Amino acid sequence: MGLVVNGLTSKLLHDCHLAVEAGEAVTLQGASGSGKTVFLRAVADLDPNEGDIRLDDIPRTAMAGPEWRRKVRFVAAEAAWWLDRVGGHFRAPDASVPLACEIGLPADCMGWEVARLSTGEKQRLGFLRAIEDKPPVLLLDEPTSALDEEAERAVEGVIGRLRADGAAIVLVTHSDAQARRLAGRHVRMAGGRLFGEAA
Numbered sequence: 001m002g003l004v005v006n007g008l009t010s011k012l013l014h015d016c017h018l019a020v021e022a023g024e025a026v027t028l029q030g031a032s033g034s035g036k037t038v039f040l041r042a043v044a045d046l047d048p049n050e051g052d053i054r055l056d057d058i059p060r061t062a063m064a065g066p067e068w069r070r071k072v073r074f075v076a077a078e079a080a081w082w083l084d085r086v087g088g089h090f091r092a093p094d095a096s097v098p099l100a101c102e103i104g105l106p107a108d109c110m111g112w113e114v115a116r117l118s119t120g121e122k123q124r125l126g127f128l129r130a131i132e133d134k135p136p137v138l139l140l141d142e143p144t145s146a147l148d149e150e151a152e153r154a155v156e157g158v159i160g161r162l163r164a165d166g167a168a169i170v171l172v173t174h175s176d177a178q179a180r181r182l183a184g185r186h187v188r189m190a191g192g193r194l195f196g197e198a199a
């Protein structure tokens with residue numbers, strides 16, 4: 001059970017295979033431009049691609065795109081915002097306040113205007129928004145790239161808990177140390193191809 005990617009192929013990806021169990025975290029590393037983001041976006045079916053992709057043995061083709069993306073959640077390094085206030089992007093903003101505080105944001109952050117957000121605040125709030133309904137698969141694209149060490153460790157703590165609660169996680173990182181802290185298995189991307197154990 002979990003996420004299975006078999007033969008994922010697109011204009012930029014070549015026959016990629018990856019299986020991530022529920023409750024497992026796998027890191028994806030590789031040089032800048034190697035295709036890590038392209039891979040995560042393809043798994044989430046955000047760009048044209050082919051292959052046999054399954055969640056708990058249910059093929060992606062059996063679900064409408066939005067349903068697949070609710071379950072197989074791509075969390076971009078830079079989240080998009082479309083409303084003026086942070087809280088408007090959450091289904092139940094108050095419920096996310098304790099987690100917001102845990103990752104170093106103040107309790108009133110849901111009332112903030114999006115326009116005032118720093119890069120690191122945007123990154124943490126985008127992450128919180130994505131995990132609000134606890135998707136079974138998280139595709140995290142450099143989720144702490146804009147954070148100081150304290151905030152980074154706090155976000156890592158939340159990621160570890162999500163994994164322990166049963167999420168299947170693929171995490172792109174440029175940090176070998178973070179890869180070792182968060183995952184027991186590591187794969188590498190080069191030229192749009194996935195290779196096994198790395199860090």
Ligand SMILES: Nc1ncnc2c1ncn2[C@@H]1O[C@H](COP(=O)(O)OP(=O)(O)OP(=O)(O)O)[C@@H](O)[C@H]1O
Binds near residue numbers: 012031
């Ligand atoms: N729509 C597109 N059309 C053509 N080329 C693209 C498209 N999207 C991405 N690319 C190219 O594909 C390559 C892989 O991009 P990708 O964003 O996956 O890199 P990455 O491994 O995530 O890099 P980084 O570590 O810098 O974030 C890059 O050379 C990029 O310019």
